[in-house]
Amino acid sequence: MDATETDVIALLAADPLYQLSTAGQELFHTNMLYWLIKTDPAAVGPLMRDVFRILPPQTDVYHLVVERERHHWDLFVDSGMGCGKLVLENKLHSLPRTEQLDDYYRNAPDPLRTDETTFALLSLIRPTFSLPEPWRHVDYSELVAPLDAAAQILRDSGDSFGADLTQQYSHLVTLLVTVRDRYDVERHPARTVRLPSAHVRALQDARLLPLVEKLQVSGLADLIRARVGADVGIGVGLSNTHGMADFSARGVSGHRFGWQYQDGKLRLSVVLDDAVGGPWRNRRVDREVLVQNEFAEYFDFAAIPDVDDRLDPYSGRNLAWLGYEPDFVYRYRPIRPDTSFADLADMCAQLTDHAMTFAAAH
Template structure:
């Protein structure tokens, strides 16, 4: 396959006024443009979208109704009413939970009319989204191509032709950029841990950053890794007591995934979980009674965190109270069946070996590259996560472990 010229794609986008108009609110911009196009030219619906029926006319177009990007009330050639719901993902990625929540909102609101639910996305949807949501997956590449094909053979005013063509070209060029990012010489779909990028990957990363699209690829990478973790949990997490909670996203310019289990403790919740962000593998404790002050001197905060962990977890879930010389940490209470090495690399400060986010999130991390090469680490991460979650379930089922959290008052009581 011929390598796409990223400089030419970036230049075409920079010269497209529609692209610059879209930057301030990408999803809303596309929804508004498509709403205008379909309302003014109802026949375009048949050519542009993959519908299950042929549109004769449109009776209404709603934007942001119950948070739905676009809801179109259409009349089919048969004379029957049909609904078209369009969920639009440009800057963000598709999420099954969001689409399922929209299904709930639609129940009873659209009457008995048949409804085509279309997911329009710039990046590929994760497997879990396709399997769970029941929405038709439709990409921007096809949308742009369909728009350009339709406008070239339709009766459209001269002024509108210019605008519609610019929009179609914008969408096609954005899609080409995503294609280039995900081809064989591009960025991996799951493994974002690239210690040394190839010149091509450097070029892709720079162009995506310049166009403010790098976070979209990061979110996609996180969602694909999370799918692998979900699948491994489904196969090998044996607990019937705890349900695993998942999350993914893009924070502090880094992809992030997490998985955790929880139980009620002292009128609140105690969660043990793992989080992979950037080049870190973290074990975390989320406990409201830690009540970490948002503004505190670093020295005092570390002292408080040390005391809190000594009185509760005792480094049974977190790794160890000290970082060794050379940037290593040795797990204090690691079980024999752990898939993590006994001694692991970390960039935690020796003077501050515990990290936290207010109000109650405490964690320690090890370096992913201390677990092996980038490719090997991401292939083995799902099994490592499930192994750790199994260990966490044994801790949350241990009365002696729980009692320490039940008896804990709060960090503020240390003052």
């Protein structure tokens, strides 16, 4: 772990606003924006004009209507000028989902479903999919300059407390963006996937490890998509405190064949369809027998030499098959300690092709 990463983790861990925010990350940041808009609408003029674009350039701001949790949106802002409205979904540690954004737009009242309303996803972790229309992405880094401008406007108006708090919040956002960029997989594809144990402990102490895990699997998904050459639906998430990337393709049989990466392990998997041979009364007797008899060749890592050569031997439990209730059966191999994100993306791209080819025939 180099000094710059150590420093930024320590700075963030020591930041009082960061410590106050850890009980509810998205809610804290949403509330900060709500407070700033309510405190002085003029101070957020640069934010509303340049970032969210609900006001024309050079327009003075005298009044804004801001609400929390209207129609389950994190923030709703009305410019009060007969146009220029904002629907904001805020994601800091959470990963956005296409279905959620679709639902929010579909359930919006008809008067708001016009070009005059900006539907904005504000996030620290960049989306791993193309946003559905009319949503557009706003990165947390885009808040820094308008927040600095807001602090100066508040100071010029005589509100020193509001100015200091806004400036400190801008500093917090800057630190979060810096941490994000330090772990940007696309910027650092040659970095090894597995973090050193001392590095993990530092991130845990700072309550940053879940964020870094999500950042890294999101970046991995972007690298995989670039290698596959299409948005095939690489999933990302967090399970048991570890980031996870996965893919599956539905076979002609109805079963889904795919792969997962999590915590240093690459899995080949099948999700069995209850409508085909089920319901499964006992995984060992029913499901695993079916997989062994009909799909065993899919799980042969040795049949994919460019992947097999980069994996360590399996050394886990002495079981023919592993699985989770009710329908997930898999085998795995650990990645080598020196595996880079570029290496892992290459392997996952090949496993994606392996899954799609097998699914087309089975």
